[in-house]
Amino acid sequence: MKQKAIYPGTFDPVTNGHVDIITRAANIFPELIVAVATNKAKKPYLPLDTRIRLLQEAVGHLSGVQILGFDNLLIDFVLEQNAGIILRGLRAVSDFEYEFQLAGMNRKLSKQVETLFLTPSENLMFLSSTLVREIAALHGDISPFVPDSVVNELLKRQKEHELQK
Numbered sequence: 001m002k003q004k005a006i007y008p009g010t011f012d013p014v015t016n017g018h019v020d021i022i023t024r025a026a027n028i029f030p031e032l033i034v035a036v037a038t039n040k041a042k043k044p045y046l047p048l049d050t051r052i053r054l055l056q057e058a059v060g061h062l063s064g065v066q067i068l069g070f071d072n073l074l075i076d077f078v079l080e081q082n083a084g085i086i087l088r089g090l091r092a093v094s095d096f097e098y099e100f101q102l103a104g105m106n107r108k109l110s111k112q113v114e115t116l117f118l119t120p121s122e123n124l125m126f127l128s129s130t131l132v133r134e135i136a137a138l139h140g141d142i143s144p145f146v147p148d149s150v151v152n153e154l155l156k157r158q159k160e161h162e163l164q165k
């Protein structure tokens with residue numbers, strides 16, 4: 001049970017930073033669930049099923065990796081799945097304070113679950129889904145930062161959006 005890890009996030013959209021963390025984690029854990037938060041409060045740009053499909057296309061081939069959506073409390077989802085580990089990615093210092101608070105709170109909610117952190121390759125440290133969405137909205141080239149299927153999906157949505165104007 002302790003070998004099963006959950007990597008939660010919004011993945012709006014999945015970036016090469018996420019793919020880097022998932023690839024590293026898939027080499028460590030026999031079972032890894034990438035848990036995609038509905039996160040209605042954050043009003044995601046992409047619907048949940050699209051975020052799941054893009055992850056499936058990017059990392060679905062990795063052995064032991066499963067992609068699931070969830071809309072309950074993370075710790076409840078982790079316990080429901082019989083997992084013992086929450087995995088998070090850590091970028092530069094900016095992530096630390098929030099992640100430290102989150103890990104502390106999750107430990108208060110369940111002592112059976114540990115939070116572990118992985119860092120990505122140096123060249124992905126600066127990358128976030130928010131920046132990718134902003135670059136795409138201003139017609140910048142996002143292809144160095146995301147899987148090809150994400151480039152195509154964002155371009156398609158942008159064209160549809162511009163036709164509606």
Ligand code: ADP
Binds near residue numbers: 010012017127130
């Ligand atoms: P964000 O926190 O940017 O809205 P997510 O919720 O999708 O993104 O992130 C899920 C997890 O992946 C978080 O732990 C986040 O810190 C981590 N992460 C996001 N981008 C990167 C990256 N470029 N490198 C490493 N970890 C990342």
